[in-house]
Amino acid sequence: MMYYSNLHIQFKKGCVLTFLFSSILLAGCASTDVAKTEASAAEVAAEQQNPADPYEHINRKIYGFNDKLDKYVAKPVSDAYLWVTPQFVQTGIANFFNNLNDISVILNNTLQGKFEKGAEDTGRFLLNSTVGLAGLFDVAKEVGLEKHQEDFAQTLAVWGVPEGPYLVLPVLGPATTRSVPGVVVDTATNPVSYVGYPVQVLSLLNSRANAEGSLKFIDEAALDPYVFTREAYLQHRKYLIKDGEIEVSHDVADLEDAFYEDEEESFGVVETTDRMDADNAKPAEQENLAKTEGYTLKLSADKNGFSQASESFEDALKSFQEASQSYQEASKKLDQIKH
Amino acid sequence: MLNIQNSFRLFVVLLSFAFGYNVQATENISTETETRPESARQVVEQFQKTLLDVMQHGSELGFEGRYKKLAPAVKKSHALTKIARIVVGREWKKLTEEQQKELVDTFTRLSISAYAYNFKEYSGEKFEFVSEEETARGGKIIHNLLVIPDDNDVKFDYMLKKINGDWKIINIIADGVSDLAVRRSEYTSLLKNQGFDVLIAKMNEKIENYAKQ
Numbered sequence: 001m002m003y004y005s006n007l008h009i010q011f012k013k014g015c016v017l018t019f020l021f022s023s024i025l026l027a028g029c030a031s032t033d034v035a036k037t038e039a040s041a042a043e044v045a046a047e048q049q050n051p052a053d054p055y056e057h058i059n060r061k062i063y064g065f066n067d068k069l070d071k072y073v074a075k076p077v078s079d080a081y082l083w084v085t086p087q088f089v090q091t092g093i094a095n096f097f098n099n100l101n102d103i104s105v106i107l108n109n110t111l112q113g114k115f116e117k118g119a120e121d122t123g124r125f126l127l128n129s130t131v132g133l134a135g136l137f138d139v140a141k142e143v144g145l146e147k148h149q150e151d152f153a154q155t156l157a158v159w160g161v162p163e164g165p166y167l168v169l170p171v172l173g174p175a176t177t178r179s180v181p182g183v184v185v186d187t188a189t190n191p192v193s194y195v196g197y198p199v200q201v202l203s204l205l206n207s208r209a210n211a212e213g214s215l216k217f218i219d220e221a222a223l224d225p226y227v228f229t230r231e232a233y234l235q236h237r238k239y240l241i242k243d244g245e246i247e248v249s250h251d252v253a254d255l256e257d258a259f260y261e262d263e264e265e266s267f268g269v270v271e272t273t274d275r276m277d278a279d280n281a282k283p284a285e286q287e288n289l290a291k292t293e294g295y296t297l298k299l300s301a302d303k304n305g306f307s308q309a310s311e312s313f314e315d316a317l318k319s320f321q322e323a324s325q326s327y328q329e330a331s332k333k334l335d336q337i338k339h
Numbered sequence: 340m341l342n343i344q345n346s347f348r349l350f351v352v353l354l355s356f357a358f359g360y361n362v363q364a365t366e367n368i369s370t371e372t373e374t375r376p377e378s379a380r381q382v383v384e385q386f387q388k389t390l391l392d393v394m395q396h397g398s399e400l401g402f403e404g405r406y407k408k409l410a411p412a413v414k415k416s417h418a419l420t421k422i423a424r425i426v427v428g429r430e431w432k433k434l435t436e437e438q439q440k441e442l443v444d445t446f447t448r449l450s451i452s453a454y455a456y457n458f459k460e461y462s463g464e465k466f467e468f469v470s471e472e473e474t475a476r477g478g479k480i481i482h483n484l485l486v487i488p489d490d491n492d493v494k495f496d497y498m499l500k501k502i503n504g505d506w507k508i509i510n511i512i513a514d515g516v517s518d519l520a521v522r523r524s525e526y527t528s529l530l531k532n533q534g535f536d537v538l539i540a541k542m543n544e545k546i547e548n549y550a551k552q
Contacts, residue, residue, distance in 0.1 A: 050524070146491060147491075220456075220545070220548065220549070221453065221545070222525065223525050223526070223529055223538070223541045223542065223545065224525045224528060224529050227521075227524050227525045227528050227529075228521060228524075228525055230524070231516075231520060231521040231524045231525070232516050232521055235515055235516045235517060235520065235521070236514065236515055236516050238515065239514060239515020239516070240515075242515075244494060244514070244515065
């Protein structure tokens with residue numbers, strides 16, 4: 001049940017961006033199960049589909065390809081890298097690329113109207129690039145400036161672009177149609193894209209090495225690595241878009257429905273009083289609606305897009321107010337320090 | 340020079356505000372008395388205590404020792420039968436009574452094995468209570484932080500339901516990823532496409548792999 005706790009310990013232990021990279025880069029998980037799951041792909045496509053994954057049939061094939069690529073190429077190389085490189089060098093390299101990634105984080109925070117976070121990340125970048133010796137040391141974290149995870153796909157989401165169907169890209173791994181332009185912009189805003197290929201290779205090695213923990217975890221825990229990766233990826237992306245402030249109860253309603261579902265016919269294992277309450281049924285219905293949002297968005301993108309855009313404008317305004325408030329508080333504190 | 344220092348300090352002060360909310364995490368100490376029926380929060384904290392204890396003695400206990408210690412704690416705090424039913428969705432009703440029993444039994448062993456395998460080391464981790472939330476249909480969500488030294492905190496949300504008068508964990512959401520939702524997609528898809536026997540075989544394979552390490 002609680003596989004996830006460890007997954008996330010490993011996520012965190014690997015690197016801040018571990019999951020993202022694990023998904024983006026060769027999201028295989030060296031498992032022999034893949035052949036079996038592949039075999040069932042046709043049936044899966046024929047059977048009832050997950051509305052978020054209409055191309056499951058082809059996605060599974062690409063997933064299988066990525067998996068093999070990872071198993072026979074990326075993993076051996078990455079293992080060798082991990083074996084020859086001392087831990088502190090690995091950390092330094094990871095920090096270095098994280099620091100370069102902060103440029104894109106700053107840009108996307110700004111584009112999303114998160115000025116306060118943008119300011120923090122600017123601080124991070126300046127501090128780490130100077131005191132942190134070109135990013136080799138994450139000194140900003142020591143002062144309390146945690147890294148944020150932002151990318152252009154998240155910006156698009158905040159702007160109201162619908163998520164679109166789930167895709168598995170060759171070599172690159174899990175994505176949605178929304179994240180495809182995201183990848184392009186992120187690549188363009190990452191300085192690594194403009195330097196020689198030795199640095200790029202190192203960057204890839206670093207990404208794969210940092211994803212090792214998560215990939216190993218998926219391999220150990222997943223009964224169907226394809227489905228596991230898809231669900232975890234889609235959920236984690238949603239979480240990132242909301243900056244971790246997702247209201248859990250929102251997502252939980254659907255599961256609560258499932259909780260009662262099997263009781264409708266069985267001998268009341270649990271309390272039955274509030275089950276069919278009109279008041280209670282209503283929010284559940286709304287939650288269900290919300291759940292299919294990704295799907296309906298496709299049909300009525302304009303309306304939803306508009307409301308999301310206006311919401312994001314409100315968010316931007318709020319964040320601007322927060323920023324100015326904290327400026328005031330900061331100057332007050334500074335005055336106190338002076339006296 | 341002084342100016343630069345000052346503005347740097349302003350900068351740091353300014354930026355540290357954003358993290359102010361982290362500080363209050365541990366403050367809300369439960370005022371509920373320790374009456375017999377445990378509160379949702381107590382159920383979670385009791386379980387976390389066992390978990391940390393097992394982690395601290397991980398290597399000396401070995402897999403089997405950890406399994407034995409965790410089994411009663413997991414069974415007590417988790418609604419394993421309920422979870423097993425939810426993860427297979429509507430397919431549950433299509434299973435024979437024997438199959439249902441086998442599924443619950445295998446799922447229980449798999450869950451405990453996964454805990455025993457994944458929580459074998461301790462490097463100063465601790466859980467911190469953040470807040471409690473009530474869901475639309477009378478469930479509770481206990482928001483926690485898993486604090487890992489030298490690393491970012493992990494948001495841990497436990498979802499509980501009252502079953503026969505006792506609060507039981509039915510889901511864990513870590514950094515936005517809901518275990519129950521992921522499992523449900525996996526199990527229903529496997530069951531639908533490859534059948535009950537394959538599902539059970541895969542679960543047993545995982546249990547064996549966990550025990551091996």
